[in-house]
Amino acid sequence: MEKRLLTKEAHNWLKCMIATYTTRDVIAQLAELGFNTFYTDIRKDMLAQHGILETTTCSSCSDPSQQCRLCSEIGNRIWKYHRFKRTHLKGPSWINTDMTKWCSDSWELAKCYMPPTGYKDKPSADKTDFNGIIGALFNCIWMQNYFTNDL
Template sequence: MVHEELSARLNEVGYKNWLKAGYCLLKLKDGLHGYINNEMKSFHGIIISSNDVLQRQQQCRNNCRPNGNHLHSLCWLCEEWKREILRHHTNRTGVVNWGNCKPWLWPSQHWELAKAYMPRGQANITGADQCDAAALLNLISFCDHFSFIDQRQVREVIRQRNELMHSSEMRVSAQWMLQYQKSLDRLLQQLQHVPEVAAARREIKEMLSVDWTICVPGADSVDGPEWTGLEPTLVSQVEAELLREKLQELLLYTEAQSPVGLHAKDLSELRKLQVFLQGQRDLEEQFHTELQRVQLLESQLQQAVIQDRGELQN
């Protein structure tokens, strides 16, 4: 049966909690992206109207672009935009992911401005609706336009999100879930006046109260109620989206390492996820392309080890 493997995975309470917590992140994103997009349009306009240089509405003619994660030799206009971005950054001594940005578009596209306050990996993202919850939460945290939101609560949800997505076992306890639910609710309550956020808050409460065990006709019974009101297809889609986000994040980090600097520890969490996916017939088929990228990284590591041994022998 199509969902037999999923049904068996959901019989593990810790993994089921991991999926439910991840679903909350998806709903958080759904609730926030429209609001944040409108706020960044407003922020973009505020920067232009409050800067005499940018008020001229000129465009970059040099097609200025980052070199990796660095910005060098910018034209005077992009340099002015860079100064404004840093002026509104809440962590001015921290790393800014300039590699996310297309500086020549800063005068005309508000979302290119937003990406300077986000984690790496946003270069090809063109709107808030394409971002995951982590990217939107980091924007709220690092852009002072959102200083009216309690930043302690934003950072707490970011911390819990990172714990969730960096869990090598992909399992969380009932106690962890309880604290997570409280943190999410406190954050969303601040934006209760936004209809999409209010709707997301209600859906999160509803879904966290539901047992995600599913019943597959003809399959062996599993612990818990036979029917939860959730379609197996919905749970499967949530699982695939979360696993893909986790896998892409690990790949992005690992591929950013040079082959020479790549170490076995850099691949340890990625390998655990690889073993999990390869051990599930349905997931192995879905993630075939990504698993090939993992194998390529392993091959690069092996080649680097062989090269190091050769140099030592010489």
């Protein structure tokens, strides 16, 4: 083994790496649960506000300019809960998401809150890195429901 890896500094870096992986695993579970619940919550809201039944689903809309009412309302809520929707910076990363899966895979909602590069092909929380998961939890203000501290 290389001598540098035997130093106390190297051991501390290793501990940091293990802590980061452990944290990632825990927040990945939180994000998976959180975005499932987020989807359920926005469907309840759509039922209450527009009478769109929770059993109604769509898997055919892929063009944001030609969405059905259901997909349009989901998109509106994704936008509404984005932390930076009103700044010139960003808003949802629409390029990341496959909107034909919005009703069947809540991770496609989560991906709207991640950085716009590097996450389009991430199919689940388990396959997403620390940065993507933190971005999703922080940029989606609905996730404040899971935190005592003000994000």
